[in-house]
Amino acid sequence: MDDAVRLESLTKTYGSGDSAVTALREIALSFPRGSFTAIMGPSGSGKSTLLQCAAGLDRPSSGRVLIDGEDIVGLNETELTELRRDRTGFIFQSFNLLPSLTAEQNVALPMRLAGRKPKRATVLAALAQVGLEAKAGSRPSQLSGGQQQRVAIARALVSRPAVLFADEPTGALDLTTGRELLDTLRRLAGGPVPAQPGGPGGETRVTTTIVMVTHDPTVAAYADRVLFLADGSLVGELRAPTAEAVAARMTDLAVAR
Numbered sequence: 001m002d003d004a005v006r007l008e009s010l011t012k013t014y015g016s017g018d019s020a021v022t023a024l025r026e027i028a029l030s031f032p033r034g035s036f037t038a039i040m041g042p043s044g045s046g047k048s049t050l051l052q053c054a055a056g057l058d059r060p061s062s063g064r065v066l067i068d069g070e071d072i073v074g075l076n077e078t079e080l081t082e083l084r085r086d087r088t089g090f091i092f093q094s095f096n097l098l099p100s101l102t103a104e105q106n107v108a109l110p111m112r113l114a115g116r117k118p119k120r121a122t123v124l125a126a127l128a129q130v131g132l133e134a135k136a137g138s139r140p141s142q143l144s145g146g147q148q149q150r151v152a153i154a155r156a157l158v159s160r161p162a163v164l165f166a167d168e169p170t171g172a173l174d175l176t177t178g179r180e181l182l183d184t185l186r187r188l189a190g191g192p193v194p195a196q197p198g199g200p201g202g203e204t205r206v207t208t209t210i211v212m213v214t215h216d217p218t219v220a221a222y223a224d225r226v227l228f229l230a231d232g233s234l235v236g237e238l239r240a241p242t243a244e245a246v247a248a249r250m251t252d253l254a255v256a257r
């Protein structure tokens with residue numbers, strides 16, 4: 001078994017009776033370890049619902065979600081909390097860092113809140129994974145937006161999760177900063193990163209599995225696979241995507257509606 005995450009016949013319906021909305025229909029998908037997948041689709045197609053169900057933040061109506069081979073759908077609330085803390089990481093458009101804490105303290109916070117005392121070396125290693133070991137003592141106000149999002153990634157990685165879920169992770173960043181962040185994500189997933197003059201390099205390779213929702217074809221093109229959703233169903237996939245090919249598929253989906 002080398003899937004970090006597997007979805008089997010995943011269906012999610014909100015509400016009931018006449019007002020029922022089926023947000024996901026029988027989705028079957030595998031996310032191999034070390035893969036970087038983008039999920040795209042028109043507004044309301046089920047992207048966020050898929051991410052939330054796969055991450056154990058929401059419960060599917062039927063079907064299975066396997067993380068590291070374990071079905072998480074039958075877990076109780078305590079077990080789900082542990083799963084979210086130990087086996088999955090989540091990053092959002094907003095960085096959600098505590099302004100009064102240093103980068104190092106922000107990264108350590110989830111483990112501390114869980115009553116654990118993370119080793120300093122573990123926290124610094126997570127910061128090193130995102131190229132920020134030199135900023136461990138900086139507070140968010142002393143960091144750029146891109147650096148703050150990297151701290152949020154390090155915080156998500158500190159428990160060495162099986163998978164990192166990202167919902168519009170570059171949404172609050174300018175173009176250049178967003179690209180740097182996507183290069184970081186691609187490096188974490190073990191993919192090739194184009195050489196950048198003066199950019200970071202030579203760091204240890206670690207393999208993370210990344211599942212990212214985005215509206216932007218340029219952002220999706222950083223992934224090694226793009227999945228397309230429409231009306232809750234999986235309607236296509238592109239491997240080794242280019243921004244142009246992704247944009248063309250999205251136009252086709254909009255026309256088909």
Ligand SMILES: Nc1ncnc2c1ncn2[C@@H]1O[C@H](COP(=O)(O)OP(=O)(O)OP(=O)(O)O)[C@@H](O)[C@H]1O
Pocket residue numbers: 014015021022023041042043044045046047048049050
């Ligand atoms: N809590 C909820 N209660 C009822 N319906 C919901 C709920 N959350 C989502 N939906 C519905 O489920 C469908 C899928 O929503 P979802 O947010 O997953 O789509 P999305 O592709 O992420 O959209 P967007 O790109 O606009 O963020 C939509 O029809 C939405 O209205």
